[in-house]
Amino acid sequence: MTHSIKKLEQKLYEESLQLSEYAFQYKVPSEKRDKRLQKLKVQDVYGIFSEGSLAAKLHLLSLEVWIGNEKYSMGGIAGVATYPEYRRKGLVRSLLSHALEEMNNKGQTISMLHPFDIDFYRKFGWEVFAYFNKLYLTKKDLIPIKKTNGSIKRFTKETYPVELHQLYDRYASNHSGMLERTKEWWKERSIGDLWIAIYYDENHVPQGYLSYEVKNEKMKVEEFVPLNAEARHGLWNFICQHDSMINDSELVLNPNEPLSFLLRNPRVKMERFPYFMNRIVNVESFLNAYLKHIEFDDHLTLTIKDDQAEWNNGTFTVSAHGVKKSEPADNTVVMDINTLTAVIFGVYSPKALMDMGQIEGDLPEVAKLEKLTKDVSPFFYDFF
Structure with a gap:
């Protein structure tokens, strides 16, 4: 069944907000309501109406994400509610x-x-690409691991330091999928009421940061971003300096962050959570842009299945000259759009995905997919 969808005009933003409040079970205070409604001006809100009333809606944000050193245009889906x-x-x-x-x-x-619901969105071609680890610590775990010669400086969003943006960009460029943050995004979404602590080495060069709050004798670290071992030690030792103020702490960590291994007693509670999902919207357009920034000197034939975006269904030839649709071939490598996204973003290797039954094809052809990957790991620290 098809439904009539229209982009909401500003006069309907209040109706959209009321649907969000009902579906997500929260209430925006009256003094913050205008500010919340103003934010919708930079989003595209699409709705389906029944008898003149909003029945369902979806927000589309225009953003960018990093894949290694390059940034790509990304459509963020948010506020889906019925x-x-x-x-x-x-x-x-x-x-x-x-x-x-x-x-x-x-x-x-x-x-x-x-x-x-992960399974729900998988049916539409989105796949889990970003996970995070949550580390749970008590006061007895807060033992410094190595003295450093650098220093820590604390900031709030009112004293937003330019070094923060630079540190994040350097970190993001070593990953796939991290959001390109504007200064406004930093202040409104990434910092909010959190403290920022930046680690500077002995030459006063910033080398890492963390964002955190201390409340009710508990420290919550929302972002732990060291660019090297020295910063990792310095940031951790700063956390330990709160031992007289807190009884517990929680750290949200990149799954590849080795901090827990370095603890004096690594036998601590840590949980792994699937977090964000992504998908390639247009295979041909994306791969043509992506190939400009990698060395791919082979010839590969891919057959992609995408039930939601008919323009992605079919066979593509991939070579140093670019990507284009072609006729089916005997040596094609077959996968759905979810799996192709997982390959590109480095969630699993092509061989691992083949072992899972997610990729079909001859092993030598599947092995060529390795040349389509960058030496970066997927991660995402934001929310929308």
Whole structure:
């Protein structure tokens, strides 16, 4: 069933906010309501109406993400909500299909979202690409690991330091999928009411940062970003200096962050959480842009299955000259759009995905996929 979808005008933003409040069970105070509504001006909000009232909606944000040293246009899906009386009628399916068409028309070759249900969004081509670890510590775990010659300086969002943006960009360029943050994004979303601590080496060169809060004798570290071993030690030792103020601490960490291994007693509680999902919106456009920044000197034939974006269905030839649709071939490597996204963003190796049954093809051809990957790991610290 198809549904009539329209982009919401400003006069309908309040109705959109009311749906969010109902679906996500929160209330925006009256003194903050205008500010929240103003933020919708930089988003595209699409809605489906029933008898003149908003039944379901979806927000589309225009953002950028890093893959190694390069940035790519990304469409962020957020605020997907439906009133309960309209659920299971295909409204969200229609909104997601519409959003894919809009992103494709805008040249946004990547899309990301935070799922309420991973399996639900997998059906639409999005795949988990970013995980995070949460480290749980008590006062007795706060033991410094190595003295450093650098120093720590604390900041709030009112004293936003330019070094913070530089540190984040250097870290992001060593990963796939991290968000390109504007100064406004930093202040409104990434810092908020948090403290920022930057580690400077003995030459006063910034080498890492963490964002955190201390409340009710508990320290929560939202971002732990060291660029080298010295910064890792310095930031950890700064956390330990809070031992007289706190009884517990929680750290949100990149799964590849080795801090827990370095603890005096590594036998601590740590949990791993699947976090953000992404998908390639347009295979041909994305790969043509992506190939400009890697060395691919081979010839590969890919057959992609994408039930939601018909322009991605088919066989593509990939070579140093670019990507284009072609006729099916005997030596093609077959996968769905979810798996191709996982390959490009480094979630698993092509060989591992083949062993899982996610990729079909001859091993020598599958091995060529390795040349399409960068030596960076997937990660995402943001939320929208």
